[in-house]
Amino acid sequence: MLDSTRTAGATSAGSAHARAMAVAKVAAGQADAVDRDGRFPREAVEAMREQRLLGLMIPTEFGGEGLSFGEIAELCTILGGACSSAGMVFAMHQIKISSLVHHGAGSPWHCDFMRRVARDQLLVGSATTEAGIGGDLRNSVCAIVPDGDHVAIDKDATVISYGLDADAIMATARRAPDAASSDQAMVVIEKHQAGLVQTSVWDTLGMRGTTSHGFRLTARVPAAQVFPKPxxxxxxxxxxxxxxxxxxxxxxxxxxxxxxxxxxxxxxxxxxxxxxxxxxxxxxxxxxxxxxxxxxxxxxxxxxxxxxxxxxxxxxxxxxxxxxxxxxxxxxxxxxxxxxxxxxxxxxxxxxxxxxxxxxxxxxxxxxxxxxxxxxxxxxxxxxxxxxxxxxxxxxx
Missing domain, CATH: 1.20.140.10 (Butyryl-CoA Dehydrogenase, subunit A, domain 3)
Structure with missing residues (x-):
């Protein structure tokens, strides 16, 4: 284990450690089947929800537990040792939550979304890669298109992390149709708002359970769901x-x-x-x-x-x-x-x-x-x- 240094949140961190160990037991029991069948680690993720691990980094004022970066990393280690795919799903989710916590606090919509992540244990996926950019997440072909008080996006995403099982997806695109490829913004797209047409299958050597298939992602969402920071x-x-x-x-x-x-x-x-x-x-x-x-x-x-x-x-x-x-x-x-x-x-x-x-x-x-x-x-x-x-x-x- 990484043995993170305990801080003022030691009680919460200790509780999270014990809860993660309980999830790891579930994940380990299904790891071989998840790998063999190339399927999403449903049992492990459901255990994460039951143990309320998905909102751990959300600040306490928004209903989370305010765990530190190092404490979350330690849980990635625990879950990764039990089932690589389940651990990667947890890690990828927490990467998106880190961006939400660090850059969403000044936005009323994103603050409310943090509350819902913590309350409802929402799983957040990622759509940062795109056809035509060779895996460079710091450039985009697609753009965010203004549409009244909404915005629209149409992204040919070569992979979306566990896209079929995510409750929301954070997607990147050019800030506007006339913006440079590196002038990007990130938008939260909730499951009910996303149009997903699968374009490829995640059939890989390893990490098979992350089920990061390729999709054509389309959505029209309120402009408030775009992160205020570039x-x-x-x-x-x-x-x-x-x-x-x-x-x-x-x-x-x-x-x-x-x-x-x-x-x-x-x-x-x-x-x-x-x-x-x-x-x-x-x-x-x-x-x-x-x-x-x-x-x-x-x-x-x-x-x-x-x-x-x-x-x-x-x-x-x-x-x-x-x-x-x-x-x-x-x-x-x-x-x-x-x-x-x-x-x-x-x-x-x-x-x-x-x-x-x-x-x-x-x-x-x-x-x-x-x-x-x-x-x-x-x-x-x-x-x-x-x-x-x-x-x-x-x-x-």
């Missing part, structure tokens, strides 16, 4: 950090789960030959050190964001973006390597399905980590930033 600010000040850090916490959970199975296989070997050191023991110790390093990397990233979250200048600084990018790239690399090493340690039993030492599902799921906002794209963005900023070579901030 998407550029939302991306820089909340979405960048929450995506990279919640995903990294999730990947840490997957890596820990796989290595736990490898450890169990080494222990089983030790019981069979009590007078000999099992062949995988030395590899296990090295992999455990790598897991500890991954934990430190993620916790450091979370701590940096917690320090910066109330300082817009720091959130917009190039150095902050470089640091968050570094966490994403390095966490995804390390997590993949740890799960691959877990397979080596467990050997053929790790390779086979349907046994306690199997890590096949975790391996297939973790291979998505370098591809979710592709590391090459992240590194290219970092390269541009480094042309205009200093390297961070200080040990202390």
């Amino acid at each position: 998407f550029a600010e939302i991306a820089a000040q909340s979405m960048l950090a929450s995506s990279h850090l919640f995903w990294s916490a999730l990947w840490f959970g997957i890596a820990g789960s796989a290595l736990g199975r490898a450890q169990a296989s080494v222990r089983a070997a030790a019981r069979r030959t009590p007078n000999a050191v099992p062949p995988g023991a030395s590899r296990l110790s090295a992999a455990a050190a790598e897991l500890a390093g991954l934990k430190a990397l993620v916790r450091d990233g979370i701590a940096r964001f917690e320090r910066a979250r109330h300082d817009e200048d720091e959130l917009n600084a190039m150095g902050f973006a470089v640091a968050m990018n570094a966490v994403k790239v390095e966490a995804s690399r390390r997590a993949v390597a740890i799960v691959q090493e877990a397979l080596t340690i467990a050997g053929i039993m790790g390779y086979k399905n349907d046994n306690p030492f199997s890590v096949g599902r975790q391996l297939r799921d973790i291979l998505s980590a370098p591809l979710m906002i592709a590391n090459d794209r992240v590194l290219a963005n970092t390269a541009t930033l480094l042309l205009m900023s200093r390297l961070d070579t200080a040990l202390e901030d």
Whole structure:
């Protein structure tokens, strides 16, 4: 676990931890079926609603529990270790809630939406990618079109996170028909307002239960549902950090789960030959050190964001973006390597399905980590930033 530092909300955080563990038990029981059938982790998400996990980050004045960024990240780790797909659904939902909390407080409509998320445990999905932009969420082809006191959107979304099961979708588009592709806004579209025509199927190697099919998304909604701040600010000040850090916490959970199975296989070997050191023991110790390093990397990233979250200048600084990018790239690399090493340690039993030492599902799921906002794209963005900023070579901030 990430073992987040407890604050004034320690009671709520402790309760959320126990509730997340209850959800994890449900998620783990269905994880293989979710993966095999490529289906939405309905049981786990229903348990999240029953345990009231979907509104945890919503401030208490809007009916939530006001959990910190680090406390939410810890729950991503718990759920990711039980079922990667269920954990990713939770993480993706909380990424959108982070944007809502950080950038919706000045808007009466978005404040009311926060209350409804907390009260009704609404699940929020994401539509930020689009045909024709190559996975670049900071550019849009479609536009928000004014229509009286409403706006209309028509988006060819290559993926919408669990689009068929979301209660609302946050979609990006150009701010206006004459706006540049990078001049974007984000709008909340509720389920009853969304027209969804499926255009592709989410048939993937891993993370199969996120069911992120492609859709033609159309909607006409009140203009008040558009976030008042430009998407550029939302991306820089909340979405960048929450995506990279919640995903990294999730990947840490997957890596820990796989290595736990490898450890169990080494222990089983030790019981069979009590007078000999099992062949995988030395590899296990090295992999455990790598897991500890991954934990430190993620916790450091979370701590940096917690320090910066109330300082817009720091959130917009190039150095902050470089640091968050570094966490994403390095966490995804390390997590993949740890799960691959877990397979080596467990050997053929790790390779086979349907046994306690199997890590096949975790391996297939973790291979998505370098591809979710592709590391090459992240590194290219970092390269541009480094042309205009200093390297961070200080040990202390």
